[in-house]
Amino acid sequence: MSRVLRASAIMAAGTMVSRLTGFARTAVLASAIGVAALGDAYNVAYTIPFILFDLLIGGVLSSVIVPMIVKAQQHDPDGGRAYEQRLMTLATLVLLAIAVAGVLCAPLLVSLLTTDLSPRGYDVAVTLARYILPQIAFFGIGAISGAILNTRDRFAAPMWAPVLNNLVVIGVALLYLVAGGAGGNIDAVTSGDLALLGIGTTAGIVVQSIVLIIAAHRAGFRFVPRLDLRGARLGEMGRAGVWTLAFVLVNQIGFIVTTNLATGATGKAAEQGAGHVAGIASYSYAFQLFQLPYGIIAVSVITAMLPRMSRHVHEGRPEAIRDEFASGVRLVSSVIVPAGLLLMVLGPAVTVLIFGHGSTSVAEAVNIGNVLQVFGLALVPFSIYQLLLRVFYSFGDTRTPALIAAGNVAVSTTVSFVLYLTLPPDLIVMGLAMAFTAAYTCGGVVAWTLAARRVGGGLGGRAVGAALARMYVAAIPAAVVALIVLWGTTEVAGITPLSSAIMLLVGGGAGGLLYLLASHRMRIAEISSIIGLVAGRVGR
Template identity: 70%
Template sequence: MSRVLRASAIMAAGTMVSRVTGFVRTAVLAAAIGTFALGDAYNVAYTIPLVLFDLLIGGVLSSVVIPMIVRRQRSDPDGGRAYEQRLMTLGVLSLTVLALIATALAGPLIGLYSTGWNARKIEVAVTLAQYILPQIAFFGIGAIAGAILNTRDRFAAPMWAPVLNNIVMIGVAIFYYVKLGGAGTDVDTVSDGDLLLLGLGTTAGIVAQCLVLVVSLHRVGFRFRPRFDLREAGLGEMGRTAVWTFAYVGISQLGFLITTRLATGAGERAPGAGNSAYAYAYQFFQLPYGIIAVSVITAMLPRMSRSVSEGRPAEIAGEFASGVRLVAVLLVPAGLLLMVLGPAVTVLIFSWGNMTVESAVHIGNVLQIFGLALVPFSLFQLLLRVFYAFGDTRTPAFLALGNVAVNASLSLVAYVVLPARYVVMGLAAAFTVAYVVGTAVAWTMAARRVGGLGGREVAAGLSRMYLAALPAAGLALGVLWLTRELTGLNALSSAIMLAVGGGLGMVLYLAIAHRMRIPEVSSIVGMVAGRVGR
């Protein structure tokens, strides 16, 4: 556990700074463009390259490429260097072609992800997409560089590189707001030059992030030399393994497409309560997951892959159980605190510039529902890595199919039954239910594969964590009620709620959990105390 804890702590520090600057980036961008027509147009255009990357490249990196690199590092006489060079060559060529094709198809792509938009809103979204879609190439090349760094147990750069991206985008959003002020949210009057600033500024941040990762890879000894003997890159094996990964990502993105279309449709019926509100809430829901769970997942996968390649699959159960406890020990209180303090978070972040307190509260209500999904969503992602370590990409595809079926069905019900303003809350609830069900199914299947995942012990540990977290949630709820009674809900009162309710709530949780002798909390407290003692 100590090795994973140390590696996860290094990554968590970088991810913390990345996510905090991401907080600022999202707040400044929302203040500049709002959550109405222009905000929706930008968020859809911004999301499409991420969707395409995940659909065609991203899922393959974690499920196929990293385990293959690990195997080639062990089996090839040159330690896998030539294989890595072929992989990077293939990535540069394929991603460049993909970026060019996607840019040419910006119009149809925007049409696919929107519902009920007028001609001007579509025109603005297409223009932004044409500026943003070229970032696919840089995003993908940086991701390949990060994957190679991870296989060498170099985790810091991939976690810190997004900070530069956020800083660039913060500067762009501030300049846009200073330049246009309140007119910056008007989709009918925004100029081509303003769209150029938003679009190319967004892409410039990804270019900077990619350069940081490429330089870091060079510093650890990787020397890129284009190699076109791609037949030696194991494309056949990669393709056979990746076909199910493509299926998994494709199914997942189908679910995302359904959610996005329903959210954009709701936004047309209730302006300000559409896709932007859902997207911003989801980004903040991802904050604790990205800081805690992603760090542990990134450290776990190469280790589990080595255990399988070295004929020690029994070690995976222990590695996984350790990872679950490390993830849950902080995500359990984080999820409960999000359920209580969601509006306080979003009012503090979003009630500025061209945003209103009412819009910020609505985002916070969606975030509260996402708080319920934090633990099951993170456990589901951890469980997938068990299958990936064995080179099994088929089972995750079927798990994704079940998730999408549940999520899409409940989302459609929410869209039809709920008033337009509450549709995105219903979409968040559908997401939560889908991952609760998906985690239960995935756990059962993974336990059969490994021969047991210590379910009783993990369940007992989670129960103790929730018991320790309930007083913290109660404290936060009391602070929330008292502050609203005395001052109402505004940016200042939200800051008080978060500092007192959130800060003291987390301290109370750690103190109670430490007294309850929850081992993971004791490890964290001991590590922090050791650092302070130095």
Template identity: 65%
Template structure:
């Protein structure tokens, strides 16, 4: 536990700064372009490089590449160096080709992912932005592969800190666009779009450069290697087939979500894809700071333990990871449920965004807050399968999730008033991960011989009991503030500082008195650092 906690703390510090600057970045971009037609076009185009990268490499990195690099480092005479070089060569060349093809097909891609009721001009704007953003794919590949190699060498800091530079670059671009551009899609110029699109891509380029430098300092020397015979990549390709299926199924579900949310935005401006996208980004903040840090540290160790046949130790590693993540995710989820609109009022009620737009994003975020715990545990469960090199089972579970989420989202789209569609879609996401998490738990438990479920459930029960008074305290501060004044950006900041701070402090005190060991360990780590 202490080793995982220390490694996770290093990553969490970088991730926290990264996500907080990401908060500011999101606020600046939203203020510059709004959540109406231009905002929807930008957010739809912005997601395309991530979708294609996810389809082509991201899932393979987490499920296949890290366990195989660990295996090569252990078994190959050169410590896996040639294997790493071949992987890097393949990723750089393959993703560069995909980026070029994507740029050529930017308009058909945008027509696929956007609502059929979009005007030709709106699709043109989105396609222009996508063409500027698609080169990111190649730099995503370089950075992600560098991050994977660094993680297997227990170098966790750079992958978590590098996005900060990306955020700073894009913040600068957003400020410039706010000064010289326009949020009106009918009057936006090609120069405005190039500034927005190329500037966003420049942030990813800067992020990749930081990771390349960190990888060089870790001792990795890149030399292009093209020979595939006896390289071990055949095993990677076989494992990756199911991973591609997993990612492809998820992206089909994402396609449905994007089409429905963009359609909802045309029916009720300000209540569409931008609102859903911004709320989802904020929902990912606590997951990214807390859960991703633990997952990144946990997967290489679980892979080593499974490879050595130490399943009991692997079970303990997983159980410790779940309880450590939940000790902070549980109160974060409840506080988002209470303070979601205050968070978004502080971040989004600026520039071309109205307070009403900001509060609506907060309503969507409140529902996402309920999904934080099941979503995080689900992601941890996938690492059980990946540590065994099993990519088939996650693909099957993904099909279940995509079916549930798409079906419930369609029900929301056709039955709810336009203003409430994306809120209903967020609820669909919650139900999906509750059901999917239950299925994943049962299958993972069978695979590894148990997941110490009694200890996990007991820990979750104590965490929720400790978190409820914290949420009530935050709710009381919010209610008192509303009685005195309207919730503006200033009063929202007060609510978050007082209500959120008091809530977290109350949770820590209550959890420590209830002897929740994970919270006690976190407090001990923090006090020891402060004491120095």
């Protein structure tokens, strides 16, 4: 576990900076444009290129393209240089064509993702989408450059380039706050305001891509356009990536359902005269906060343990796979368990402190926090599910994850529609977060069962379950302390950004300290290892 811990800590440091600047970006944008109609329109437009990119290249990048580049580097007479150039040429031509087509089809794409947007909201979303969609080409070129860097063991640029993207968009949002007079009022926003927001968002991706292209050049990659695409091994790539593409496609279908129901919630509220309720912007911001502990802790552990499990598979050592997986689950859960419980308690305090400024009212920030509280329930099952997928990937199995994802989307879609039809508008987006939780809980159970069969002899479920139980026993008192502080502060001072800061500092701080003390007394080894690693690095 110590090697995984050290590798994960190194990656987590860079990931943390990227996630935290992304966190700041989200907060500044919410303050600038709010979470009502303009915020919803922006988030819809911002989502479209990511969906298209995932469908076209993002889903197969790590599972197919990186291994194929490595194969070319090892077996081609020129060390894979021509293959890399063909791949970059192909990606550039295809993604430029997709970007142009996306701009032309922006009205259709916005209609696909939304339900019951107001005419003004629809027009603004289409305008923003046309400004933002060109980033698909730059995003893809940057991603290929990052893959080339990874195959050369150059990880710094891919780790830090997103930070520059975040800083650019933060600057754009601040400029909008200073120069724009519309704030979050979608009826007052001008064409110049929309150009600033849209072009500025795309500029962030352009800067990120330029950094990656320069880094790839310094690492020895020389881009020479090559149109002899027969050597691009498209057939091999297609065969290897078909199930990964199916996995991405299924998940995107689920996301499209979610965005439609979330925008439908605001439409229902308008029809019933219920005022502003949580919509797609609130869902998106809550989901980004939910992803923060997962992205810092779980992604780092996953990245470190997947190559090791893959080697164990090739060596025919199933017992080593079980040990590696169980160790990763315990390490991730030692941080995710208390984080999930504290999110369930302190979600509104977090969001009021971050978002309760400018064009986002305290009440709207509380709405985001309520959604975040429900997402807190999903943190543990979602993280374990992602770890389980790596068991299949270590065997080269992309088919099973795609089939499990189809089941997840079926559960999520069914629960989402039922809750959409039965809940009042102000609870619909919270219901969508609950559907997300239900889907990944069911998916985790199915994935665990199938992964245990694949490995043979199980995945150490009894030991993992016992470790999780001890972590919850240590974490529940921490959550109770945070709840008491939350209740007391709210009774005395209400909910404001200042009182929220007190709740987080006192409640979160005391709760976190209590968890560390309890886990030490209960001899939870993973926490002791993390503390020892941090203390050792600080001591240097």
